[in-house]
Amino acid sequence: xxxxxxxxxxxxxxxxxxEVNLRLSERRVAFVGANGSGKSTxxxxxxxxxxxxxxxxxxxxxxxxxxxxxxxxxxxxxxxxPDSQIVMPTAGEDVAFSLRRSGLSAGERAARxxxxxxxxxxxxxxDHPAHQxxxxxxxxxxxxxxxxxxxxxxxxxxPTTLLDLRNKRQFCTLLAGLRQRVVLVTHDLDLLGDFDxxxxxxxxxxxxxxxxxxxxxxxxxxxG
Amino acid sequence: xxxxxxEPGSSPLHRTPAGWKLLALLGLAxxxxxxxxxxxxxxxxxxxxxxxALARISPRSCLRVARTLGVLVAFMxxxxxxxxxxxxxxxxxxxxxxxxxxxNLFTITTRVDDxxxxxxxxxxxxxxxxxxxxxxxxxxxxxxxSVTVLSKIAAEVREAAKARGxxxxxxxxxxxxxxxxxRHADELGEALAARGEGDR
Ligand SMILES: Nc1ncnc2c1ncn2[C@@H]1O[C@H](COP(=O)(O)OP(=O)(O)OP(=O)(O)O)[C@@H](O)[C@H]1O
Ligand SMILES: [Mg+2]
Numbered sequence: 001x002x003x004x005x006x007x008x009x010x011x012x013x014x015x016x017x018x019e020v021n022l023r024l025s026e027r028r029v030a031f032v033g034a035n036g037s038g039k040s041t042x043x044x045x046x047x048x049x050x051x052x053x054x055x056x057x058x059x060x061x062x063x064x065x066x067x068x069x070x071x072x073x074x075x076x077x078x079x080x081x082p083d084s085q086i087v088m089p090t091a092g093e094d095v096a097f098s099l100r101r102s103g104l105s106a107g108e109r110a111a112r113x114x115x116x117x118x119x120x121x122x123x124x125x126x127d128h129p130a131h132q133x134x135x136x137x138x139x140x141x142x143x144x145x146x147x148x149x150x151x152x153x154x155x156x157x158x159p160t161t162l163l164d165l166r167n168k169r170q171f172c173t174l175l176a177g178l179r180q181r182v183v184l185v186t187h188d189l190d191l192l193g194d195f196d197x198x199x200x201x202x203x204x205x206x207x208x209x210x211x212x213x214x215x216x217x218x219x220x221x222x223x224g
Numbered sequence: 225x226x227x228x229x230x231e232p233g234s235s236p237l238h239r240t241p242a243g244w245k246l247l248a249l250l251g252l253a254x255x256x257x258x259x260x261x262x263x264x265x266x267x268x269x270x271x272x273x274x275x276x277a278l279a280r281i282s283p284r285s286c287l288r289v290a291r292t293l294g295v296l297v298a299f300m301x302x303x304x305x306x307x308x309x310x311x312x313x314x315x316x317x318x319x320x321x322x323x324x325x326x327x328n329l330f331t332i333t334t335r336v337d338d339x340x341x342x343x344x345x346x347x348x349x350x351x352x353x354x355x356x357x358x359x360x361x362x363x364x365x366x367x368x369x370s371v372t373v374l375s376k377i378a379a380e381v382r383e384a385a386k387a388r389g390x391x392x393x394x395x396x397x398x399x400x401x402x403x404x405x406x407r408h409a410d411e412l413g414e415a416l417a418a419r420g421e422g423d424r
Contacts, residue, residue, distance in 0.1 A: 049414055069423035077418035083373055084411035087419075088365040089229060093337045097365065098419055106341055127232040127335075131372040145419065 001025045002046055002153065002183070007055035009041055009204075016041050017204040020055070024183070026196035028176075030212075031185045032219055033201035039157075039185045042201065046155050046183060047075040059153065076146030076180070078156040082138035083131075091117060091133065091141050092126030098145045116148045117141075120174065136167030143174070154180040160188055189216055230335050237279040237333045243342035249330045256322045265318035272325045279333050289328055297321060340364055362421065366412075377404045 002024040009017040017038045031039040044050040045057045048064030048071055057064055064071040079085055088094035095113035096106075104112065114126045120140055125133065130141060139159055146154060156175070160168040172191045175182050184195075192198055198215035200208035200222070208218040232238075237245075252268070259265055276286055297317050304313035340361035347355055381401045382391070390396035416422065 044414075047418060049417055069420070072418065072420050072423060077415075079411060079415055079418075081411060083376070084408055085415040087362065087369055087412075087416065089336050089368045093335070093365070096337065097361070100361070101420065106337065110337070127230065129229045131369075131376075 001058075001060060003058040004042070004045070005055050005058070007042075007045065007052045007057060009038075009045075009050065009053045015204060017052070020206055022199065022206065022209070024197070026181075028182045028184070028195045028197075030192050030195050030198045031183070031201060032187070032189065032192070032198060032216070034223070037201040038204040039201055043155050043157050043183060043185050044077075046153070047072050047077050049077070073149070074152045076149060076151035076154045078139070078142055078146060078154065078159045080158040080161050082135070082142045082162075085142040085145065086130045086138060089129060089131075090126065091122060091128050091130050091144075094130055094141060095144050095148050098148050112148060113144075116144045120144055120147070134167075136163050136170065139163060139167070139171060140174075143171075147178070147180075151180060153183065154178065155183045155185075157185045158187065159184070160186065160191070189219070192216065229331065231281065231285065231332050233280060233333065235279045235333070237275060237329070240333075241342065242334050242338035243346065245330055245334055246339060246342060249326055252326050253323050256319050260315065262314055262318060265315070265322060268322045269318060269325070272322060272329060275326070275329050279329065281329070281332055285332060289325065293321060293324060296324075336364055336368065337361070373408055374405065377401060377408065 002022075004020045004022040007017060007020040008015070016036075020042065031043060033039050041050055045052055045064065046059060048068040051065045059071050059075060062071050062074075086094050088097050092110060092113045095116055096109040099109040099112060102109070110126075114123070117123055117126055120143065122137060122140055122144065125137070125141075130138065133141060139162070143159075154175075160171050163171060168188060168191065175184070176194065184192075186192070192212045195212050198208075198210065198212045199206055200215055200219045202222060207222065208215045210218070252272075256265065256268060259268075297320060300320060301313050301317045304316050308316075343360055347360070378401060381397055381404065384400065385391050385393065385396040388396065
């Protein structure tokens, strides 16, 4: 359960979120809204990358502002640009990097990494230079780097924005098959058909919160 | 960096433990900078080239090394010849060739992960002086990552400037390059935080 209790946020004078009250228990939730409406800010609060100026956030009862470490262990995060998420030279090493605090030996880490890569269609790329992968493969790799830690929640901030249509679909099919609860921020509205809940933000407020069809209808009307 | 990255293989050089290779590389670098005899230096260059054959490096990678090194050495040679004379130029260039080809052979045949664990093991005694060996792997990875990301950003920014007919403008390059570099640093920091770096 992810709870936002009367959450507000401002950068200096500028208020970017206000009066957000949400209890997210569904398996697949999406945040949509115009550029600058506050989606990324809200999503980042789930793992404590941004702390709310007012109100509080709870992830399975844990407050990221106090228990950041525990929360981040439960919450994986995939960003838009895979180039910024991949920190090791090869795909295998990058996934293994996530496991550095797991207590596993180097050999076990490498084996586990190879397993996850194979599971997600990157088998055979473990020793491949990560920066030579295609955009879609890099985003997959970023996802593998999170999944190897087996989080309960996966927050994805526009993970498909830089991908072509095919990779977008592939990435979403993959998300759909995961055990993890997923919170997806996106501008690709046609990917949301089978989501459980879609939340529409506008000017830092929740203006619709419903099943995909009515929520997206509201959003489209908002845009005019 | 001559553009060589780890290439999987099973040659004797691939199988030598990373720590020994690193020590050998450091030793070779030290020797190369002490030696003043072109004959010996030439011999070392030849030995390193033999190393490429021993490691069965693909001709494509060898060519890439040769090309990058060729340009660099030609430039250095001309400069040194002009500044210091022929003898000194030959000496400097032989040193560069020996050190860089050896370093590149090392990166091609050694996984970064292995280097890092080797160095971590080597540095463990320093832990009581506050050195954090586990941070080293990250440092190495990030350094390599930054090189590729920054060159990608530079190339894209240069293209964009060219598209606007501003290839000679310093501002058209520097401003977007700086902004994108800073943004990359920001994103990288966030991604690391999300992966638990900084949580202790
Ligand atoms: N670090 C920051 N400093 C100051 N203002 C910020 C910062 N990050 C975001 N903002 C502002 O907060 C507001 C909401 O930003 P946010 O990134 O959450 O929007 P978003 O809904 O994710 O937009 P997009 O669809 O463009 O990604 C914007 O007006 C933005 O300018
Ligand atoms: Mg955003």
